[in-house]
Every structure is written in structure tokens, then in C-alpha cells.
Amino acid sequence: MNIIVCIKQILDPEIPARDFRVDSAKREAERGSANLVTNIFCENALETALQFREAHGGKITVVSVGPEGAEDVLRKALALTANEAVLVINDAPGLADPLFVARTLAAAIRKIGAFDAVLLGREAGDWGAGQTGGLLAEELGLPCISFAESLAPAAPGAVQVKRQTDSGWELLESTMPLVVTITNHEKNVPRIPKTRDVMQSYRKPLTKWTLADVGIDPASTAAYYEVAELSIPRKETQCEFIAGDTLEAKIDAFASRLTEVMRAL
């Protein structure tokens, strides 16, 4: 089975809170001293693919859309023994909305060729939009299963997917190819690479395409939503004492004040 895993490089979500800054004018997070890491759900997706390949064979191709530096996350995937890696270089700022990324990924995946499944993380740890998977399926015209924790082979040409829901889990069967977004689960905790594989990952070939190579015109895409304002939530504590002559009066005053505050929020 040919599995394509889409991977996104993001700002380290574990940056100490007081080091995290937002550029309000640009409406994006500042890089600051933070490191760039692989989005954790993408790691879960790669782990799911690796386990599937170990059990049933196949080939894993990892794809990312991002700046040159995103090569790092692909090298890490190669160190985890992904077979091939493709980077679609997108240096233009502000062109990272889910629809644009999904279209670019779809174009790249078509160019890669035959595949049976595309795995993505359920969402990314930067914006947390959780849109790319569904949009990609739409672009490719394929079925999409979201919040999956594992894959298993089913009848020829089909795959069984275990999906987490609010009230438990569902077992779905789908024809292939399909798009699956992966959530975290105790069984897909990302492994760490063997050192020899890390050393070899730098020697493995990595394909780089420009947007033009995959036929995407940077000017053609406009975001379907706009970030109006971006700020770091501030924690504030205001203390207010409710006055009243009797306990009952205090409780009444407290209740009406509470209603007021709730309405204001």
C-alpha cells in the first residue's frame, strides 16, 4: 500500500509562555527564540503509517508545504524510515491558509502519482484550524475519515479505520484511495529514530518542487477567511465584595451581579 503522509512544520508549542509573542500588525506569532518542530498530530499520522507498513508492507511518502527550512521535518521523517520525501517550497508570507495548503498538497500528491491513502494530523498545533484534511479530500475528490486512531486492511481495495468520537469509537470501512486525519492515541505515540537512520536521513534524496512545479499560481488563491485580530489572552483577576444588610440581600445582590457579568461576557 502506498501511503502519503502530510507533515507540517510549526513553531514549538512548548515555548515557555513568557517567551511567546504575537505580532499584532502581521496578525501572526513571532518566531522569537522558539524552535521549529514537527506538528505533533503529523507525528501521530506518520507513526500510524509506519505501524501499518511494518504490519502489512508498503511505501511511505512524506510531503510538506512550507519554506526551505521545512526540509528539517522531512529529514526527521526520513530518519524514521519514511521512504521518500517531497517539499513544496512556499516562501510567500501569508499563504498558509488551509485552503491554499490543501490545494498545493493536492497538486503535489497528483504529481507524485498513485497512492492508496493520504494521512494527515487532525490539526496543527499553531492555528488549530483542523481544516486541511477535509479540504484536501475535497480537492482530490476522495472520501475522508477524520479523528482516526488506527488503520487496518479490509477487503481488497478497502481499509478499516477506527475513529474516535465524543462517545466512544466507530469502526468504518472505506474504499481506497481515501484521506484520513489522525488523532493521538496511546498506540500511535511517535517513536524516536535510530541514530543510524538519523545519520542516513541526510543522504536520502529529497524532492523539492516550487509552487510553479506543481502548477499552483501564488496569486490565484485568496484566503477564504481573514484573521481580524490576534492577541495573547490576558489573565486578569478582579475582586468585588457584594454589600448587603442581610444574608438574603447579599445573595440577591450577588445573583443579579453574576447575571450582569455573564451577560457582559
Next chain:
Amino acid sequence: MNDPLQATRQVLWNIDHVWVMYALLLPTMGVAGYGIYRRVQRWRRGLSENRFDRPLERVALLMQNGLLQLRTWRKLYPGTLHAMIFWGFIVLTIATTVVMIDYDFGIPIMRGNFYLYFQSLTVDIFGALAIVGIGMAGYRRWIARPSQLVYTREADGLLVLILVILVSGFLIEGWRIAATDDPWGAWSPFGKLVADVSRQVMSVDAMIVAHRLTWWSHLLLVFGLIAWAPYTKLVHVVTSPLNLYTARLAPIGATLRKIDFEHSEKLGINSLAGFTWKDRLDFDACTECGRCTAVCPANRVGKLLSPRDIILDLRSLANDPQADPTQSYIGATPALSVEALWQCTTCGACVEACPVSIEQMPKIVDTRRFLVMEDAEFPETMQQALTSLETRGHPLRGTAFSRVDWTQGLNVTTMAEAKDADVLLWVGCGGALVERNQKVVRSLAQLLTKAGVKFAILGREEKCTGDPARRIGNEFLFSMLAEENIATLDRYQVKTIVTSCPHCFNTFQNEYPQFGGRYEVFHHSEYLAKLVSEGRLSADLPSDKTITFHDPCYLGRHNGVYDAPRQLVQISSSLAPVEMQQSRENGYCCGGGGGMSFIDEPPNQRVNQERARQVLETNADVVAVGCPFCMTMLEDGINARKGDRDVKVMDIAELLWQAVEQSPTS
């Protein structure tokens, strides 16, 4: 006849057919020689390693720990008994050589005063001491039975055999003295005693017969022992001196080997094929004394780890002709199990305790390297620490702090800002990113400022030195961090480094030179003690607390720094400091080294709580530390154990800063 200058005895009195002895000598030496040869062949199968440099230092080590038995003496009872047997046999061997020179080579040296004082009196006394030593060993092995010993029939057999040989020697001597009416008999007091008692109970004729029979039996037993010894743990009479001569000359902190990643077929070690000849000699040098396991902090709290059994199990594999040398030994025995390997704090107590300089801990790290780099199989919390180290340059996942938060309100500059700094204050991850330790670094920075030291920090440019990566076994990550840090230090032309983390200290001092980084490195205790001795700091306000100092393994045992922190403790309080039962070379680990602070230990097997118990035993008000890991581990341990008592864990820099803070000097 009674002229002392003519004193001697007849060699081989009462013995005919002496040629039988010479004839037997040949097969004896053949069997013994083959035993040694086989072992040497096994060592030669090991990889190469140079352990023959600096011969004078090696001879000195051999004298100290071999001839003088200094390390063996560290434990009084076994040290005493071993010294008695050891020196007993040295003297007896010299005596036999004297007989050989005199009788076989015909050079008459066994005469006169030398005969009386040495060949008779000294030899007699040392022979008797050896018997006492054997008796003490027997008491220990058969009655006291400490758990650190290995109880085998071989060990029982050797002890009995040596005892019989020694006793029969005295019988032969006594009967000869009695039967020949030796005028010099009194110079052999114990032989004389046998002679006097024998005269009471047997005739001269009976003595002559008994002498002859016992002489031949004695000979057979001695030859038997010589032939058998190379196949038993007694081979240590050969391997231990060899191991002492080829011992590591660098401090314990410098024992881990660098890996040549370009040319290594396998990273780390998981089979005998990965060991050097010295590692293999280590296996054969083991005397099964068990001191390493007795001092192992993990073993002491009931964990599986036993450095003794690691060495002995590897020895069994190395000496098993059926064993495939490329077969993985990991998991082959409980001592070699993955579980045990991940219990080591790399505190080095085993290495320090070994009387014959076996290096147990590096073999554990070598095996961890295999598990981490080839298998990528190791405890998940350690994986998280290393992943964080790789992506963020520190192992403390989830810290709320950046590397410069601790400087708030202090006038601390970075190397980039202040290029004229004389000293780099290396803060370390533990110092910068753990809230409790930030107070330590603040105290240290204020002390340096007060003393007028021009220092700066690297701030965000600082990265973990790589110590946890190296101890956990990711040498690849360690070497990347080392190269990165050395490049940063080179950029600022750093010459002098002061750090409050003994792990960073050890890495700079002993490990970065392997990568071309050479600096003058001070642990903050050394640097502060220097400032105090130069009069640049003065502790005018000593506290009235009783303080005990906990030796950090990587400062003390790994690098031999014991006195500087104690000097600071001494001046920080008006009350005399107290020592824990285990301190200095015998210091007991806090439980946090070797990546173990990233592991959740079972609640009933926590090394830090055992150390906390030892702290509380001293009734000290404060336990002084000099390491951010010790700080965290001991605070946790003390809090778990102290009950209502008020016992604080404080770094020596905090103690000194308290004593200096408001004083007017400098």
C-alpha cells in the same frame, strides 16, 4: 655448629626421589600455563585500546593498590584478611625462591642472619598471618555470610585448599625441627611450637614417616593449586595486577569513549565482540568481592542493578566456548536485563569501590548506547528528555522559563553584550530553567558581582552540554551538542568557565577536550573558595545552622573535588559542619545522575529518599549541595522523609551569599 653466621638448614631433608618433584613441575606448569594462555587468547579477541602510556604512573598505581593494598584496605575486615593472605603468600613465594636459588642454582644465600631473620622468623610469622587471614575469610564466608559475596563451591574449595597447604607447611617444618633437633628451631616460632607438641605425642620415627608423607602431600596440593588457579577466581593473582597496571589514569569523569560515527559498524555494545581487550581483562580480574554491588545506590534501595553480576555474567559469556561472541547479551541474565541497565545513575561508586580497578559503569553506558542508538528502545520519559534536548537544547520538557528569566533585576550581561568578560558563567539547564535553582544562580551571580569578577553568560545561546544525552546513551546527540557549544565558546574566545552544575563541569573538564574544546573550568565551589582565599569575599555573617555537605558524584568521585565546597560550608556557619556516614569518595548518589532524574522511580525504591534518610541521621539543619540535580532530588527526598522537622536543602552559593550579603567588604 652454633655460629649464627653458619646457620642454615638442610634443603629436602628426609626426601628421596626428588626428581619426581621436578617431573611433576612440568605438567603443573603446563596445565597452569594453558589456563593463562587460554585467557590471554580471549583478551586478544577484544578490540584494541592503549593502556600502556605513562608507565611511571602505572607502576605507582600498581604499588599503591597492588603491593600496598590501599584500596583493599578501605574495608577494614576484608582488607586486613586479604592483606594477611596476600603478604603471607608474597613472603612464602620469596622463601621458595630463596630455596631454589640456594639449592638448585647452588648459590648459598640461605645462610646466617638472612636465614635466621628472613627465611626462618619472617617467613614463619607471615605464614601464620596467612593462616589467620584464611580463618577470617572462612568466618566471613561460612558464618557472617554478607550478601555481597558470591557463594560458590569453588570459593569454598580454594579456601580449604589454601588452609591445608599452609597448615601442612607448618607440620613439615615442625617435624623436621623436632626430628633433626634443629639448633635454629627457635627462629621459627610456629614450627617450633609444632615440634614441641609433636615431641609430646609421637616418636621421632613416626615424625620422619609423617614428615615424608605430608611433604609429598603438601607438594601435590601446592602443584594442584598452581595448576587449578588459572581456571578459578584465584587467577586474580595474575589478572588483578595486570588490571591495576592497565587501569584508567584519567578521573572517573573521563571514562566514556568517543565514537567514530563514520567508521562504526555498530553504535554502542550489545555483544562480546564490541569489547576491548581491557574490558575482557576486567571480566577476568574480578575477585567476586562484591564491593561494587554493595555500594551501588540502585542496588541498595532494592533494585535489580548489580555491577558485580554484570561483570560476572559477562565473564561467564566470555569464557563459554559455546557462546557466540556476536550474540546480544542484553537480557541474557537478570543483571544484563534492560530493566537493570536503566537503573544506573552513573554515580561511579562501583568503579571507585573496586579494589582492582574494574570499570563497570562505562560498560553499562556502552550497552545503553546500543539500546538508544541502534534499537531506539528506552524508557519513554528519557525519550522525551532527549527529544526536548534535540529540539530545544535542554532536557527539561515543559519548563515555564527561558534561559534568561533568572537574571531579572540583576545586572547580568551576555557575552554578546559584554565582550570584555574574563569569565563565562555557564548557567546550565538545571540552573536556568528550574525555579528552585534560579535562586542558586542568582546568589552565585551576586557573589561574583560583589567580588568584582567580570563575568557574562551566554543567555539564549547556551545549550545543554549534552551530559544527559551521553549518560543515557545518545552519543550522537551528545557529539552534536558538544560541537555546537564549542563553536559558540570559540566565537567568544572563552577561556575560563565557572558553573554551578557538576555535570556541565565534568563535561567541559573531561569530555569536551575529546572534541577539541579546552578551557579552564571551575565548579562554583572552587571559584568561590578561590575568591574567599583572595579576600575578595568574606563571610562576616555566618549562620548558626549545623550544615552537612552532600558530595555531588560528578564533582567528588568523578573529579576529586571534595575540599572546596567544605571550605565554603565551614565559613558559612558558626557551628561546625557534620559529615554524613557516607561522604567524599564514599558519597551516596542523590539518584539524579545518568538521566535517572527523568525517570519515575518506584515509590519504595527511591535513591533520593535513602540519601535523605542519611541526611536526617546527622541531625543537621541544612544539607548543602553543589548541583542542581542533587537540589531537586534531595528536596523531594527530604520532604518525603522529614516529617515535622525543619531541614533545608541549600546550595553552597546560597549559604555563602547569606553569610556575605550584608557584609561591608569589597
